[in-house]
Amino acid sequence: MNRIELFNDHFQNFKVYQIPKAQLIIADPPYNLGVNAYASNPAWYKDGDNKNGESELAGKEFFDTDKNFKPAEFMHFCSQMLVKEPRESGKAPCMIIFCAFEQLHYYIELGDRYGFKHYIPLVFRKKFSAQVLKANMKIVGNCEYGLLLYREKLPKFNNDGQMIFNCFDWPIDNSTPKVHPTQKPVPLLERLVGIFTDNNDVVIDPCAGSGSTLLAAANLHRRAYGFEIKKDFYKAAKERVLRFIQPQLFQ
Numbered sequence: 001m002n003r004i005e006l007f008n009d010h011f012q013n014f015k016v017y018q019i020p021k022a023q024l025i026i027a028d029p030p031y032n033l034g035v036n037a038y039a040s041n042p043a044w045y046k047d048g049d050n051k052n053g054e055s056e057l058a059g060k061e062f063f064d065t066d067k068n069f070k071p072a073e074f075m076h077f078c079s080q081m082l083v084k085e086p087r088e089s090g091k092a093p094c095m096i097i098f099c100a101f102e103q104l105h106y107y108i109e110l111g112d113r114y115g116f117k118h119y120i121p122l123v124f125r126k127k128f129s130a131q132v133l134k135a136n137m138k139i140v141g142n143c144e145y146g147l148l149l150y151r152e153k154l155p156k157f158n159n160d161g162q163m164i165f166n167c168f169d170w171p172i173d174n175s176t177p178k179v180h181p182t183q184k185p186v187p188l189l190e191r192l193v194g195i196f197t198d199n200n201d202v203v204i205d206p207c208a209g210s211g212s213t214l215l216a217a218a219n220l221h222r223r224a225y226g227f228e229i230k231k232d233f234y235k236a237a238k239e240r241v242l243r244f245i246q247p248q249l250f251q
């Protein structure tokens, strides 16, 4: 049986739950975009067309927890909740953080302060762009960014003898129900979980949103723990995660 748990709480309260330390932390913290969350996105306008006037998403945040995120507390959590570096090589833990391009240097420096001395930048290439407004006047973004952070030793690395580039394709995920505005594709998360963990290793997502990381980890028979403060996201995620663990309840 997979061990998967999602808590409707701030990750800062993690000590109460006594969860095991992780081989891998995957986090997609709020980007602090504030009321510009849908800027350059056609969703700003009704039916994606500015001739129709602004939609209900114009000037809105993705979610109201976006602006209160505390990156230092998050990095403290990661430094506490990743397993210690083992003596052997090839088994060290690591963390992956999805972030805006502008946040990369900030997180590299913050990571360094919390003992994550090394990093590898990650790029996720989409076959589409959400920034199609004025697309005929400027270059539009089709990439998401992230960082792999680790302490001293190179992290566990399941590569089947193949080179792994730091630019990953961003798969379209049509099979997972969409319950969160910034939901990550489960196949991408499975790819990352598969590279940096083995069966039964622990994966933690402190900002779980839709529970996509937990679902990816469960699909690969890892143990997984997550935190999500918004009740609605938590409920939607819980149903998805529960549906995976106890499908008979939903037949």
Ligand SMILES: C[S@@+](CC[C@H](N)C(=O)[O-])C[C@H]1O[C@@H](n2cnc3c(N)ncnc32)[C@H](O)[C@@H]1O
Residues within 6 Å of the ligand: 009, 010, 011, 012, 028, 029, 030, 031, 063, 065, 066, 069, 180, 182, 183, 184, 185, 206, 207, 208, 209, 210, 211, 212, 213, 227, 228, 229, 230, 233
């Ligand atoms: C960018 S979203 C994550 C989306 C997720 N990766 C997915 O695929 O669905 C960040 C989430 O972190 C949650 N959050 C923000 N601060 C938090 C905190 N202190 N503890 C737990 N969750 C938090 C937000 O409510 C939001 O749902």
